[in-house]
Amino acid sequence: MEYIQAPAASSQGNILCCTCGVPIPPNPANMCVACLRTQVDISEGIPKQVTVHFCKQCERYLQPPATWMQCALESRELLVLCLKKLKSSMTKVRLIDAGFLWTEPHSKRIKMKLTIQKEVMNGAILQQVFVVEFVIQYQMCDDCHRVEAKDFWKAVVQLRQKTVHKKTFYYLEQLILKHKLHQNALNIKEIHEGIDFYYGSKQHAQKMVDFLQCTVPCRSKASQRLISHDIHSNTYNYKSTFSMEIVPVCKDNVVCLPPRLAQSLGNMGQICVCIRVTSTIHLIDPRTLQIAEVDGNTYWRNPFNSLCSPRQLEEFIVMDVDVIRDQKLGAGAGTRSNKHTLAEVWVQKTSEMDSSQQYHCRTFLGHLLNIGDLVMGYDFANSNINDEYLNKMNPHHLPDVVLIKKSYDRSRRVKRRNWKLQEMARDREGMDTDDERQYQDFLEDLEEDEALRKNVNIYRDTSKIPVESDTDDDGAPRISLMEMMEELSLADATGGEGADMMTD
Numbered sequence: 001m002e003y004i005q006a007p008a009a010s011s012q013g014n015i016l017c018c019t020c021g022v023p024i025p026p027n028p029a030n031m032c033v034a035c036l037r038t039q040v041d042i043s044e045g046i047p048k049q050v051t052v053h054f055c056k057q058c059e060r061y062l063q064p065p066a067t068w069m070q071c072a073l074e075s076r077e078l079l080v081l082c083l084k085k086l087k088s089s090m091t092k093v094r095l096i097d098a099g100f101l102w103t104e105p106h107s108k109r110i111k112m113k114l115t116i117q118k119e120v121m122n123g124a125i126l127q128q129v130f131v132v133e134f135v136i137q138y139q140m141c142d143d144c145h146r147v148e149a150k151d152f153w154k155a156v157v158q159l160r161q162k163t164v165h166k167k168t169f170y171y172l173e174q175l176i177l178k179h180k181l182h183q184n185a186l187n188i189k190e191i192h193e194g195i196d197f198y199y200g201s202k203q204h205a206q207k208m209v210d211f212l213q214c215t216v217p218c219r220s221k222a223s224q225r226l227i228s229h230d231i232h233s234n235t236y237n238y239k240s241t242f243s244m245e246i247v248p249v250c251k252d253n254v255v256c257l258p259p260r261l262a263q264s265l266g267n268m269g270q271i272c273v274c275i276r277v278t279s280t281i282h283l284i285d286p287r288t289l290q291i292a293e294v295d296g297n298t299y300w301r302n303p304f305n306s307l308c309s310p311r312q313l314e315e316f317i318v319m320d321v322d323v324i325r326d327q328k329l330g331a332g333a334g335t336r337s338n339k340h341t342l343a344e345v346w347v348q349k350t351s352e353m354d355s356s357q358q359y360h361c362r363t364f365l366g367h368l369l370n371i372g373d374l375v376m377g378y379d380f381a382n383s384n385i386n387d388e389y390l391n392k393m394n395p396h397h398l399p400d401v402v403l404i405k406k407s408y409d410r411s412r413r414v415k416r417r418n419w420k421l422q423e424m425a426r427d428r429e430g431m432d433t434d435d436e437r438q439y440q441d442f443l444e445d446l447e448e449d450e451a452l453r454k455n456v457n458i459y460r461d462t463s464k465i466p467v468e469s470d471t472d473d474d475g476a477p478r479i480s481l482m483e484m485m486e487e488l489s490l491a492d493a494t495g496g497e498g499a500d501m502m503t504d
Contacts, residue, residue, distance in 0.1 A: 029120065036126060042118035043130050046089045052082065052110065052134045057144035068141045073110075074100045082112055082134055093118045101131065110134040143186075143200050153186055153198035154239060155205035159212065160194035161246035164309045166435070168216060168250055168277050169195065170442040174456040175215055177422050181208055188426035195426070202240045209242050215279055217296030218246045247299050249274050249281055251445060252313075252404045253306040254378055256390040257283075261302040265292040266334020270393060273364070273404060274306075276452060286402060287362045288329060289336045307385050310441070313376045315407060316347035319358060323366045341366030347375065347401060363403040374407035405448070408476040413444065416476075419484050420461040447477045460484040 014023040019035040029036055053062035060068040063081050071078035083098060097115040112134065117127045143152065161168055176182050184207075187198040199205040209220055221243045228237040249255060253274045262268045269285045272292075276282040280293040324342045343366025348358045359381065369375060381400040390398075421443075446453045458479060 033126075036120065037128075040120045040126065042093055042116060042120065042126055042128050046086060046093070046114075046116075046130075047132070048130070049133045049135060050082070050085050052085070052136050053139040054136045055141040055144055056138055058141060060141060062139065062141070066142075068143075073105060078110070079112075082110065082132075085134070086114075086132065090116070096127065108136040110136065153200065155199045155202045155242065156240075157197040157199070157205050157208050157212075157242045157244060158194065159197070159244045159246065162193060162248045163250050163253075163306065164311065165250045165441070166438050167252075167442050167445065168246055170439060171277070171452070171456070172212075172216055172246075173424055174421060176211075177424060178455070178457050179211065181211055182424050184208075188424055190426050190428045202238075205240060205242055209244065212244055213296075216246050216277065217279065217281060217294070217299055218244050219296060219300055220244045247277075247281060247296060249277065249299075249304075249306055250310075251275065251277055252310065254308055254402050254404075255283070255304050255306055256387050256393070257304055258302045258389055261294075261298070261304070265294075266290060268292055268334065269397075270389060271399060271402065273402065276449060278452075278455070284337055284340065284364055286364050286399070288327065288333070289340055289342045289364055290329070290334050291337045292334055304389065305387065307387055307390065308378045308383070310438075312378060312383070313404065314379050315350045316359075316375050316377055316401065316403070317350055317353075318345055318369050318371055318373045318375060319348055320346040321366065321369050321371060324362075337364065339367075340364040343369065345369060345403070347377070347403070349379070350374070359401045361399050361401040361403065365403055365406060368406045375403050376405050376407050377401050377403035408444075410440065410444075413447070413476050414440070416478065417443070417447075418461050418464045419458050419479055421456070421458065447479055453479070453483065458484050 015026050015030065016022070017024050017032040017035055018030045020032060022032050024032045054060075055062075055068060058068070059070065061071050061078065061081055063069050063084065069077060069081060071081060079098060079100070083095075093116040095114065096117055097113075099113050101111040101113055103109050103111050110133070112132050113129060114132060115127065115129050117125055120126050140148070159169075159172075182188065182197075184199060184204040185197045186200050189196045189198070197205070197208055199208070212218055213220065222240065223243070224238040224240045226236060226238055229235070251274055255272055255274060257265070257268065257270045257272060259270065262270045265283075268283070268290045269287050271287075272283040272285050274281055275284050275291075280295045281299065282291065282293055284291050322344045324344060327342060329336070342362065342364060344360065344362055345366075346358050346360055359379075361377075363369070365375065379401055380398060446456060446458070460481070
């Protein structure tokens with residue numbers, strides 16, 4: 001048998017293009033790429049110039065039919081929006097790659113380089129790269145159009161509290177800032193006894209109402225007004241109004257509880273002091289240290305009012321302090337406070353130092369007071385208070401003085417305060433000249449109440465350099481650096497507004 005060696009594998013030979021005769025590797029079309037492109041244009045039907053609508057006021061792009069999107073230049077969101085413009089014309093080709101070409105930001109042109117593939121004659125796959133130019137045209141969005149037409153809001157939340165002091169509003173403002181609920185508001189207007197939040201949609205307003213009901217004790221009413229009605233499509237255009245009323249009780253108010261409510265809270269005394277207002281009203285009985293919480297529903301079923309306004313607070317000096325130990329409560333009594341100490345004190349008004357008139361009372365500030373300290377309180381013995389439940393009480397059970405809080409030098413506290421709070425941008429009208437004093441009262445409350453400031457973002461004030469001195473320390477409560485946050489500034493990362501990002 002003769003062995004025949006198999007011939008070696010030869011390289012694939014070239015063929016001539018059927019159109020121009022150039023040697024090319026074999027392909028199903030038997031044509032070179034140049035001739036194939038003259039015969040077939042796979043980008044045919046795909047527009048090379050497309051219009052994109054842009055709103056100059058809010059800097060958003062229109063995604064048909066009616067969605068406006070916030071997209072940065074050369075971002076992934078803008079790429080998706082532009083490709084959706086071409087989606088209907090690219091059903092017969094395969095998209096391989098897409099990317100932006102640099103254009104001058106103010107040229108109102110966006111150029112995108114696309115790479116596509118398509119199967120052409122006899123199964124040959126042709127790949128082509130081409131550029132699509134998107135022309136930016138200005139068009140005002142519906143939201144901005146309503147702003148210009150002074151008909152921009154669809155829903156308003158009217159928040160009211162019928163009190164002299166705005167402590168609850170200041171606390172509520174910090175909660176809104178912390179949870180960023182003010183960002184959806186088209187406008188915020190501060191008026192007498194309240195504040196209004198305007199929204200472009202009813203859903204945003206409803207979200208605000210739900211937040212307020214979980215944050216402060218309040219009640220709400222909703223109403224709507226018909227603006228227009230299309231009889232052909234049966235569509236209605238309403239403006240909604242949500243009226244929110246916060247309970248008219250603030251921190252440091254003295255209240256007289258209805259007898260039935262006081263009994264249901266563990267046989268508390270009717271004369272109580274409000275020590276905090278969060279989602280409930282926190283009350284303390286200055287005679288027994290009993291504490292209780294009253295939520296919004298309970299309050300509106302058994303309403304009660306504040307007996308005195310903060311302007312009626314008077315300054316007393318402590319003449320004698322006697323701490324009460326192991327006081328026994330009656331049957332059915334509720335919870336006692338562990339953060340306060342019950343004491344009997346003798347006080348004298350600083351305005352009556354030339355007389356011998358002194359007042360005896362019980363207080364829950366026994367852990368803070370020493371002989372010679374100044375304390376703020378309400379003088380019930382020399383005041384004329386008209387209250388439904390107070391007038392029915394036994395006069396012998398009424399205290400002469402109700403002490404509220406220890407007094408410190410305000411100017412010294414302001415000088416030592418090395419922190420600050422953020423504020424909402426809002427329109428102000430009809431402002432009271434007493435607002436600055438009330439705001440300082442709120443800042444002092446944050447320093448004195450650790451539970452209150454847990455829900456508040458406190459920022460370190462870099463513009464103030466605290467001066468530490470032993471002689472200046474009068475024992476006033478202060479906020480530690482551990483509880484403060486560093487305020488983020490865009491200048492920290494970019495070197496100024498509008499500057500390029502620093503990468504070194």
